[in-house]
Amino acid sequence: MNKHHLLSKALLCSAALAGASLLPSCVSPKEVLYIQDVSGYSKEKIQGSYQTLIQKDDQLSITVSSKQPELTAPFAVSEIGTSGPSSSSRSKGYLVDARGYIVLPVIGKIKAAGKTCSALGDDIAAALKNNDYISDASVNVQITNFKFSILGEVSSPGTYNIDGQRLTILEAISRAGDLSIDGNRDVTLIRETNGHRQIAKIDLRSKDLFQSPYYYIQQNDTIYVTPAERKINTRSDTVQYIGWTASGVGLIIGIIALCAL
Numbered sequence: 001m002n003k004h005h006l007l008s009k010a011l012l013c014s015a016a017l018a019g020a021s022l023l024p025s026c027v028s029p030k031e032v033l034y035i036q037d038v039s040g041y042s043k044e045k046i047q048g049s050y051q052t053l054i055q056k057d058d059q060l061s062i063t064v065s066s067k068q069p070e071l072t073a074p075f076a077v078s079e080i081g082t083s084g085p086s087s088s089s090r091s092k093g094y095l096v097d098a099r100g101y102i103v104l105p106v107i108g109k110i111k112a113a114g115k116t117c118s119a120l121g122d123d124i125a126a127a128l129k130n131n132d133y134i135s136d137a138s139v140n141v142q143i144t145n146f147k148f149s150i151l152g153e154v155s156s157p158g159t160y161n162i163d164g165q166r167l168t169i170l171e172a173i174s175r176a177g178d179l180s181i182d183g184n185r186d187v188t189l190i191r192e193t194n195g196h197r198q199i200a201k202i203d204l205r206s207k208d209l210f211q212s213p214y215y216y217i218q219q220n221d222t223i224y225v226t227p228a229e230r231k232i233n234t235r236s237d238t239v240q241y242i243g244w245t246a247s248g249v250g251l252i253i254g255i256i257a258l259c260a261l
């Protein structure tokens with residue numbers, strides 16, 4: 001056989017081995033499909049409901065209404081942010097301090113952390129009435145810096161700001177463009193509230209996630225999607241196969257070179 005033909009054949013075989021090592025492994029549907037333990041039509045009563053509690057460093061929008069609008073004027077403007085001539089760097093709101101309080105006109109300091117927005121609104125309305133300032137106050141409180149972070153095996157990792165206070169973990173993942181095919185369906189959620197850090201695993205393949213206390217996202221939650229074990233193993237095996245293939249190519253070329261002498 002022609003020596004050049006033999007060399008070409010050896011190189012082609014080595015290239016084929018290298019290409020085979022790079023082919024993705026098969027992925028079972030059980031590894032990637034969401035909510036697999038539901039068949040056909042399913043109807044279940046919702047046991048829990050979301051409850052977003054105000055936390056330290058939250059920024060609150062507080063609107064006070066009354067039949068006497070002139071009395072609500074002191075609550076209309078409260079700016080926080082960097083000082084300076086540019087108003088674009090400022091935003092309206094009340095910042096919850098490190099002790100969990102906000103400072104309001106007329107009322108002064110009032111505890112905010114640990115309460116729902118509706119509960120704080122009721123407390124503010126009661127305080128205004130008790131101070132003989134506004135007897136018919138209607139108070140609306142909203143968190144304006146509600147955000148969450150998501151990283152790992154998703155299409156668009158990052159930090160997302162949302163309007164409102166209701167967001168499920170499935171909606172959060174959807175905002176990040178969904179998990180990649182290599183994302184582990186047991187996701188990790190990190191939550192910090194009132195000086196405590198919680199780390200929880202959530203199985204997206206089971207309907208049990210709907211009853212999880214982490215089904216509803218809270219402000220500043222972090223979701224981490226780890227790579228599936230098959231991806232880690234495939235990368236490791238690929239590196240090994242490439243090393244073996246390179247060694248094999250070198251050995252074949254060396255043998256052919258010796259035979260050509």
